[in-house]
Amino acid sequence: MAFAISDAQIQQAAQRLQGIAHRTPVLSSRTVNALTQAEVFFKAENFQRTGSFKFRGAYNALANLTAADRQKGVLAFSSGNHAQGIALAGQLLGIETAIVMPKDAPEAKLAATRGYGAEVLLYDRSEFQRLDIQRAIAAERGNIIIPPFDHPDIIAGQGTIAQELFDDVPSLDLLLVCCGGGGMLSGCAIAAQALAPACKVIGVEPATADDATRSFQTQTLQTNETVPNTICDGARTPRLGQLTFPIVLNRVHAMVTVSDREILATLRLLYERMKIVVEPTGALAAAAVLRGKVDVKGKRVGVIISGGNVDLVQLGQWLQQETAGP
Numbered sequence: 001m002a003f004a005i006s007d008a009q010i011q012q013a014a015q016r017l018q019g020i021a022h023r024t025p026v027l028s029s030r031t032v033n034a035l036t037q038a039e040v041f042f043k044a045e046n047f048q049r050t051g052s053f054k055f056r057g058a059y060n061a062l063a064n065l066t067a068a069d070r071q072k073g074v075l076a077f078s079s080g081n082h083a084q085g086i087a088l089a090g091q092l093l094g095i096e097t098a099i100v101m102p103k104d105a106p107e108a109k110l111a112a113t114r115g116y117g118a119e120v121l122l123y124d125r126s127e128f129q130r131l132d133i134q135r136a137i138a139a140e141r142g143n144i145i146i147p148p149f150d151h152p153d154i155i156a157g158q159g160t161i162a163q164e165l166f167d168d169v170p171s172l173d174l175l176l177v178c179c180g181g182g183g184m185l186s187g188c189a190i191a192a193q194a195l196a197p198a199c200k201v202i203g204v205e206p207a208t209a210d211d212a213t214r215s216f217q218t219q220t221l222q223t224n225e226t227v228p229n230t231i232c233d234g235a236r237t238p239r240l241g242q243l244t245f246p247i248v249l250n251r252v253h254a255m256v257t258v259s260d261r262e263i264l265a266t267l268r269l270l271y272e273r274m275k276i277v278v279e280p281t282g283a284l285a286a287a288a289v290l291r292g293k294v295d296v297k298g299k300r301v302g303v304i305i306s307g308g309n310v311d312l313v314q315l316g317q318w319l320q321q322e323t324a325g326p
Contacts, residue, residue: 002173004172004243004246005057005152005155005159005190007190007191007195008250009195012166013056013159013160013257016060016064017056017059017157021056021160022048022049022114024043024044024161025048026041026042026168026169027041028298031274034295035179035290037084037296037299038289038296038298039301040296040301041165041172041300041302041303042303043165043304043305045307046276046282046307049068049088049118050087050308051309052081052084052085052282053112053304053307054080054082054182054307055084056158056160057085057149057155057159057184058085058146058159059084059093059157060085060088060154062074062095062155062168063089064321065095065144066179066222067187068103069144069265070093072143072144073141074086074098074143074144074146075098075141075145076100076145076147076148077147078100078113078148079101079102079236080149080232081234081306082110082148082149083105083113083118083304084109084113084160085119087099087112087116087117088116088206089168090116090117091116091117093307096117096119096247098119098120099119099120100137100255101113101120101121101123102122106311112309125142127137137139148185148237148243149180149181149182149186149241149244150183150185150241150244151183151243152243155186158184158187159191160188160191161304162175162188162189162304163195164174166195168192169257171196172301173198173199173300174199174200174202174300175192175196175200175201175301175302176202176286176294176300177201177204177304178203178204178235178281178285178304178306179205179212180234180236180257180281181240181244181249182203182248183244184210184284184306185201185212185244185252188304189199189248189251189252190247194252194283197292200253201251202252202256202294203216203252203255203256204284206230206231206232206257206259206260207258208228208232208260209235209236210213210282211237211246212240213255215239215240215248216252216254217255219249221239221245223227223238223239224239231264231282233281234279235281236315251274254286254292257293258282258291261322262291263287265290266283266290267292267319268278270286278305278310279307279309279310280310281306283292286303289301
């Protein structure tokens, strides 16, 4: 089957990102290996510029714009990480950026987006369909829309994560990737098929935002009809995209879900034993491994930690709830 994004585009993205994006570290933990009876390798995108993997795709997309489109400026929708990636990429490339963000986006992400120089346009999730308001604003302003996941350059940029991981850690049996709209999962699956065809790629979603899992299981695009109630703000997407849906169906081997409570337990372990700051969405793939959602015993397992942009006050409240029990 032909796809809109190829491994060659991921290679081109890697060249554009050379010396711009951080080559993030691969971490391991004897504690995690003992708990899972596996060799687990964490690709730590929480150490990426802007604190998440989103910078890769954002920079690749903006760097690939024509001179005429750069002059129009860029508009994006995001709850936070794509926003920061677009804002910093625009700052580095001299492109004006505006981000449509929900009013309930984490304050830390709102502040960081403004700090990188983007104009922030707030809206109420309950009053607008985000694509409708984004398109209306873009039409009024004449901006170029760069969506958070359903865009060839975004997908190719995110695929460089897996490319680096396979370069650093060959012969992986499994690669677990968190999934919201499927941009990173799609890019990593394309890279995996090209570089490590024996490696099985597994996507991970919150249990209350399981549209991609349902889509995978039914082979029909499923939608979250309301904003999912999950602590993973980066995975509150309504559905997979026109590009990401067929890639997930054809290049991903399985989809699993984890509960918010399982995510919180995973965050606590990552903080206490690995000493790394991870946001809830960023811990999805790790939670699937540590909470036994996938059989990893005796295997070499890659796990992508997608980001570390977390509101510390909110995090403390969540962890207190997790400790208190049901």
